[in-house]
Amino acid sequence: MFKKRSVIGLFTDEDVVADALDNISQSGFNSAEYEILTGTPYPDGTFGDETPKHKLYRFPIIGAMCGFIVGLLLTAGNQIAFPLITGGKPLLSIPPMLIIMYEGTMLGAILFTVFGIIFESRLPRLFMGAYDTKITEGYIGICITSNPEKMIAAEELLKNNGAEEVKRGWE
C-alpha cells in the first residue's frame, strides 16, 4: 500500500536544522524528499530553505466572480420569475440587486479562499507519515520521505547532523 517510507529527526536549535538541511541536500536527497515540521510559524528562510510558493490569491478572485454571477442570476431571476412591481420601481431594480450581488460576491470570495487555504496546504491529510507530538512542544522536525532502500541512509544522516531523536513512520 505504502510505496514510500518516512523518517523524522527532532532538533531543538534552528542553526543545527539549517546545517542539517544543507547536508541532507548535498547527500543526494532532492527538496521534494524532505520537509521541516514546526509548531511555530518561523520567518521565511530561517532554515535556509526557499520561501514556500502558493497560488492562494487566485482563489478569492475566482470565488468573487462565481459569487457575483450567482448573485446576478438569483436577483434578476427572482424578479423575472415573480414580476411584482413594488413602489412603482422598475422590475429589475438595480440598487437592491447590487446589495445581494455584493454579498454574493463576498461570500464566493471567502468560501473559495477557505477552500484554497485547505487545498494549497494539502489538507486534509489522511496519513501523518513520520511525525512526533514533540513538534507542537517546540521541537523542530526534519522529515525525509523516500524509497525504502534510502531510509537507513536518511536515519544516519539525521543522527549525524544532531537530531536528538529519530523515528520512522509510514507515508
Add this chain to the structure above:
Amino acid sequence: MQEHHHRTDKQINKELLSSIFATPKWWPIATLFCLIVYLIGMTAFGYMLNKGIGVTGLNRPVFWGFYMVNFVFWIGISHAGIMISAILRLTQAEWRRPITRSAEVLTVFALIAALQAAPLVHVGRPWRADLWVFPYDFSRGIWINIKSPFIWDPSAVMTYLTASSLFVFVCLIPDLAVIRDRTKGIVSKIYGFLALGWRGTPVQWKLQIVAGILLSALVLPVFVSVHSIVSWDFAAQIGPEAWHSTIFAPYFIIGAIHSGVSAVATVMVVMVWLFKWDKYITPDHLDAIGRLLIIVATAWFFFFFLEWVYALYTLESPELAMRELQVFEMPWRALFIVFVITAYLFPVPMWLFKKVRRSFLWMFITTISVNIGMWLERFLIIVPGLMRKQPLMFNWGSYTPSMVEILMVCMTFAWVFMGMLLFARVFPLIPLFDIKEGMLVRDEIKIGRAKVPATIRE
C-alpha cells in the same frame, strides 16, 4: 508594550490549554446557570408560539420592541469582534495576539444570538419565515422579493456568519493539532479529524499567516455592509420619518464598533479573572484597547451629535415630536440621560486616566457601562421612533415590554455567555501559535541603561 513574559512552547501549551484539560470549580455552576436562563427563555418563546404574538407588549403603532433592539445590539457586538481582529491583523499590531480568537468567537456567538433575538421570533409565524429567503414554494410561483430590506438582512447576516465561522475554524487548525498531540484515544481522533492532519510544514504555516490577512481583508467589507444593511431596515422603510436619515449607515457602524470593542475588552478582563491568563493579557493590552476606545467612542459621539443636528435643523414635525419624546417625557427622558452618561460621559473621561485603562476592574466597569448605554441607544431609536411615526398611521401609542420579551432578551445573553464558556472548555480562547510566534520575534534590547522590548518583523 513594556511588559514581556517569556514562555516556552511547553509552558504556553500547558497554561493556555488549562481551560480544556482542567475543569475549574465555577465552570459547571456558571454553565448550568446560563443553560437554565436559556431554557427559561426558550420556554417563553414556546409560550409565545402557542399563544401568539399578543403575549408581547408589541401593538399598534409600536411593532418593533425589545426583540428588534436586541437584534441590533447583538449585530453590533458581533461587528467589532471581527473588526478588531481583522484591523489588528492587517496592521500587524503586536498586541492583537491574545485578543483575536476571543473576539472572533464572540462574533460568532453574538451573530447567532442576533438571529435568535428577532428575525425568527417576532414575525408571529416563524415557521413561515424561511419563505422570505428560500423560495421553495414552486407550486404557487411565489418568489422572494429582493427589493425588501428583510431579504438584504438575511443575505448579509448569513454571509457574515459563514465568513466569521470559517475565519475562526481556519485560524483554529494549528491549535487543534496541538490538542490532538496532547490527548489520547477517541478524543485525540476527534481533534485529529478537526485538525485535518495538520503537521506544521512551511507551506502550511505560510498559508496560515496569509489566510489570516486575506480573510481579514475580505471580512472587513462584509462587516461594513452588514450593519449598513441593518441601518437600512430603518432608513429605507416608509414608516417613521425620524428614521429617514442618510447618516444612519455610518452612525450604526461606528456605534457597533463602540459597543463591540467594549465587549471585547470586557471579555479580555473576564478571561484573566476566570482562567488566570494574566501573563498573556496584561495591563498593556487593556491600555492599548482603552486608547482605541477613546477614539472610537468620540467618533461615535460625533455621529450621534450630527444625527441630532440634522434632525432638528429641518424643523419637521415628525422629527420634533420624536426628539421631544426622547428628551422631555418620562420615562424616555430618564433613559436618555442614562444612555448618554453610560455610553460616553462616564467611560470616556475615565479612560483618559492611565490608571483606569490599566485596571482590570475599572475597564470591566466602564466597558459594561458602554454596552448598557448602547443597548439603550437602540431602544431609544426604535421605540420612540415608532411611537411618534406620522404617515400611514392614525394614532400615537406607547410600549411596555412583557415578561416574555424580557425573558427572551435574557435568553440571548445567556446564550452568548454559555457559548463562550463551552467554547473555552473545548478549544483554546487564546491562539497558541500566535503567542508562540510572538515569543519568537520578540526580544529585549538594551538602550543605555534601559531594557526595551523589541519586535522583529519581516
